[in-house]
Amino acid sequence: MTRVRVSPKVTQSMAKGLIWAATIVTVGVLLFIVIYTLARGMSHVNWTLLTAEPADMGRSGGILPTIVGTVVLAMFGVVIAAPFGVGTAVYLVEYTREGWLTRVIRFGVDALAGIPSIVYGLFGFVFFVLTLGLGWSVASGALTLAIMILPTIVRTAEEALRAVPDSYREVSLSLGAHKWEMIATVALPAALPGIVTGIILGIGRCVGETAAVILTAGSSLRMPTSLFSPARTMSVHFFILAREGISDEMAWATGAVLVVSILLVNVVINWLVARLIRRRVAR
């Protein structure tokens, strides 16, 4: 049996072509998803949609309660997760050497990152909703989301802190600062853009999450009035409208608002990262 030998030059150009094609397909799929959602939805996005209460199960009216629900859940989720996430990162970077303890902490963070959102939903339901008696509520939803985004915040904050040059710390300490003074006035401010990036990534995850939210915050279409009232987020609203065939127009309108919010979140992240890189290069 003789094997046909293809010239390496031919393989090279074939491989290059395939890789270009794959990349174009990937970017094309992304553009298609964004443009399609906006095209189907933007024509229904107007002032009423953004400011009115829904009517008839969401068939008409607006989506204001779901916007409020999304903002409130994401905000509380992040407010709860950020101190724990950043605190963990500070401890890992500034207060310990690598050892069994950091390995245990990292194991916890990595394991949390891998748990599927539906399992978070199950946990939030049995723990926050039932055991702690918080019911389907903003509180249950936000606490569940907070645990879910904790790994994202820990990892980005840790990376940002590690990127702060040791010389910064040494200068501060040599001027007589205590360890904590050094961290609060030098290390954390220098790492701030990276930390904020992680927090915004967390907000993005909260906004896009559906499975964990629907099981813990419920899906009430009423405006949430307290930490203990149920809420529906835009993603949940989109899911219910689309899946139950209530209204395609309203679903796409909600989807368009969602996609625009995610785009904005991404623009902010990239702006922050670009600033961070510029600063580092300037050094």
Add this chain to the structure above:
Amino acid sequence: MRSDRVIRFVLFLVALSAIAALTLITLFIFRAGLPLIIEVGPAKFLFGRTWSPTQGQFGIWPMVVGSVWVTLGALLIGVPLGLAVAIFATEFAPPFAATILRPAVQLLAGIPSVIYGFIGLVILVPLIRESLGGPGLSILAGSVILGIMILPNVISISEDAIRAVPRSYRDGALALGATQWQTIWGVVLPAARSGIIASIVLGMGRAVGETMAVIMVVGNALALPMSVLDSATTLTSNIGLEMGYATGKHREALFATGVVLFLLIMVLNAATSFLVRRRSQGGIGR
């Protein structure tokens, strides 16, 4: 100084929050689901073919099979595509393309899964029904949608792994007269192997765990799927669908499904960290 010691202790407690949360999750999921698995019998629960909770029949085998098919399909689509994009970004991309690509991949990761699901439902499902036959709501539809959804994981981790391969490896191969592709295929990819495998395992975890998008496109049929054009149910989609109204034993059975899912993910996690550790300890990479 005393306040420093206090702060150190407080931060130590804060740093334990992740492992504490993990312990709580494990405890409560197992407490809610394990009794039913023991009652039914682990083998009967896992391999039983009938899921009929109202009649006390709790077999999740069709969902296990559904999850496996959909996940393998997603890997078949997402891994080659994602790997190609990662190679493009590190080896071929002209500067302008690289600056577009990173935010694009980020955006792909940020789009809510329900939007992927609905676009799959209105575009992909009819397309499959008309061109390939079957109900359209199928394993194939789920695989394509999940294949797209795991792209950001596959791309970003394998890109990092490929970037970490020292310049000298490439220079060495090129200096011996290898073409750029021979260098990539013969030297760069093998050196980045464990990172690339880690990215695949991570994508696998995401595909196994995804719920809402899958619910919208796989058809949620409880029969054992026989081809990729058949409808199916996955472990996650069944929980997502039935949690809304399940009570009593039925609800316990959904938590039991959660236990299976949890164990599966832990195995995948262990595999990832094993691979990552092996990479950082040296091996072929350095």
